Amino acid sequence: MSAAPIHLAGERLMLDPAGALFWPAQGLLAVSDLHLEKGSSFARKGMLLPPWDSRVTLDRLALVIRRWRPRTVVALGDSFHDVDGAARLAASDAARIEALRREADFIWVLGNHDPKPAADIGGQFVRECAIGPIVFRHEGKPGAVGEICGHHHPKAAAPARGGPITRRCFVLGSERLMLPAFGAYTGGLDVTHPAIIGLFPRGGRLFLLGRERLFTFALSPARA
Incomplete structure (x- = not known):
C-alpha cells in the first residue's frame, strides 16, 4: 500500500489510502468520524442495517495501527454515532478497543x-x-492555520473509463487538512459543497482513496 507524503505547517505527514494520517516525527496516527454503533443507533429507530459496522471499522483501524505502529492515536470526533454508542458496543468490540489502547495512547x-x-x-x-x-x-x-479536522466526510468524483467514480478523500489546503470519514457506515459530502469549499477558498489538492494508493486532483478555488 502506497502512502502519499504532504506538508502542513512545516511538518511532513503521510496520507494512508485507508483514510488515516500518520505524522512520523510524532509517531501519531489520526483518523476521523468512526461513527461506531451507527448500525445499532439506526436499529433503535426502526431502520435495520447489518450490525457489524463497529467490528469492520475496528478491524480497519487495527490494520492501520499495525502498519504504522504509532505511539499515539488521535480520533478526530464522532468516534461514536451518539452519546450512548459506547454503551451499546458488543463485548468483543469493547475488548478490541481495549486491546488497541495497549498498543498506543488514545486521544478522543x-x-x-x-x-x-x-x-x-x-x-x-x-x-x-x-x-x-x-x-x-x-x-x-x-x-x-495548521489545522487537521474532519466532520464533513469529504468525497469527490473523478473521471474514469466507464464514467465518473466517487470516492472518499482527503482535502489539503495551504492552512489545513480535512480527513475523510473512517467509519464503515459513513456517507459523504461533495467537496464542492459550501461547507467544505468555504474552508478552502484558495483551492488545494484532493487525495481520493483507492484500494492500494491515493489518486490526486486539483481542487479549484471557491467561486466568488
Missing part, C-alpha cells in the same frame, strides 16, 4: 455526535488537541 476529540466523554472506554477526551504547530479538532474553523 469530542464531536457533535459524541459531545461527552464515553464511559469505560479509556484514553484522554479533549475538545481539541494542539501538538507543535498543528491543532487537531473535529470541525474546521475559518481562519485557523
